[in-house]
Amino acid sequence: xxxxxxxxxxxxxxxxxxxxxxxxxxxxxxxxxxxxxxxxxxxxxxxxxxxxxxxxxxxxxxxxxxxxxxxxxxxxxxxxxxxxxxxxxxxxxxxxxxxxxxxxxxxxxxxxxxxxxxxxxxxxxxxxxxxxxxxxxxxxxxxxxxxxxxxxxxxxxxxxxxxxxxxxxxxxxxxxxxxxxxxxxxxxxxxxxxxxxxxxxxxxxxxxxxxxxxxxxxxxxxxxxxxxxxxxxxxxxx
Numbered sequence: 001x002x003x004x005x006x007x008x009x010x011x012x013x014x015x016x017x018x019x020x021x022x023x024x025x026x027x028x029x030x031x032x033x034x035x036x037x038x039x040x041x042x043x044x045x046x047x048x049x050x051x052x053x054x055x056x057x058x059x060x061x062x063x064x065x066x067x068x069x070x071x072x073x074x075x076x077x078x079x080x081x082x083x084x085x086x087x088x089x090x091x092x093x094x095x096x097x098x099x100x101x102x103x104x105x106x107x108x109x110x111x112x113x114x115x116x117x118x119x120x121x122x123x124x125x126x127x128x129x130x131x132x133x134x135x136x137x138x139x140x141x142x143x144x145x146x147x148x149x150x151x152x153x154x155x156x157x158x159x160x161x162x163x164x165x166x167x168x169x170x171x172x173x174x175x176x177x178x179x180x181x182x183x184x185x186x187x188x189x190x191x192x193x194x195x196x197x198x199x200x201x202x203x204x205x206x207x208x209x210x211x212x213x214x215x216x217x218x219x220x221x222x223x224x225x226x227x228x229x230x231x232x233x234x235x236x237x238x
Contacts, residue, residue, distance in 0.1 A: 020177055023083070024234075031088045032168050037096075038182035042141035045093040048086060049138050049150045050196060051189065052079035052124075075101070075125035078134065086172050087122035092231045097137050098130035115191055146195050160236070163203035168237035170222070176230070185224035185233070188216065197222050204229070207236045 023029065037044075054077055078100065079090060089103040094100050102122050124135050145162070174187035189196045197213045197220040203213035204222075209229035214221045224230050 024171060024174070028234055028238075029085055029172060031221055032172055032234075033085045033092075034169060035238060037093050038161065038165065039207050040162050041096070042137050043145055043162055044165040044169045045090055046142040046145070046198065047166055047200075048082075048090050048173065049079055050142065052082050052086070053175055054080055056095045074126045074128055076124060076128050078126045078131075079124040081121045082124060083172070084120075086169075087124050089169070090124045090144040091171065094126075094134060094137075098126055098134050100124055100126045100130075102132070118160050142195075145199055160206055163206035164236045166200055167207065167233045168204045170203075171233060171237055174222075184227075185230045187220055187223075190223045204233060207233060209233050 022030075079087070082090065082102075084102075091100045091102050102124050104120060104122055145166075170187050171185075175187050176185055187200065189200075200222045201211040201213055205222060209224060209232045212223045212224065212225065212228075214223050224233065
């Protein structure tokens with residue numbers, strides 16, 4: 001018998017002064033990005049796509065018109081404002097589906113955002129002929145996740161492999177406040193927030209970690225408040 005996790009919600013407290021939210025250490029991020037893509041590659045990619053895809057009316061996504069990247073007639077914008085390692089990871093995850101590329105910049109064509117050497121934002125592009133194939137793969141993986149994963153497979157049993165894939169990308173997108181035994185993980189969700197928050201919180205439970213869904217401005221955030229749980233997620237995802 002599978003016992004459902006207990007998910008709690010809190011209201012955002014003011015940030016702690018002088019304690020900024022930072023990305024995970026570079027060594028941890030490198031280990032996460034080097035994991036060989038597994039059968040859950042599209043699920044991992046789908047989380048990144050939901051957070052980083054172009055948004056707004058007619059700006060692409062599951063509905064709306066695709067966005068053509070400035071300066072090219074053959075590629076469409078799949079994700080924008082990506083940390084460089086997330087962009088590279090997305091390209092690798094989608095490798096079996098299509099030839100995708102990553103370019104410096106936030107997808108607007110503004111040279112000021114193309115700080116490759118400084119680790120500035122990157123965009124992920126997909127050939128126009130492959131765009132809808134990639135979107136079908138991502139939306140199918142996400143739909144399957146919402147229907148039965150990671151709380152369970154279609155049989156209702158916990159699915160650690162899928163949960164680890166979700167948090168592999170979740171960790172790359174999240175920020176950490178504090179270090180050592182005071183580390184606290186925070187992942188603010190931009191797109192389809194309620195579904196993503198529930199999936200990530202349940203995925204954390206599947207991996208033996210406690211997560212809280214916090215009501216914040218712009219949508220919910222998923223918090224992992226104990227350093228030992230942060231470490232548990234990192235180990236499971238690496």
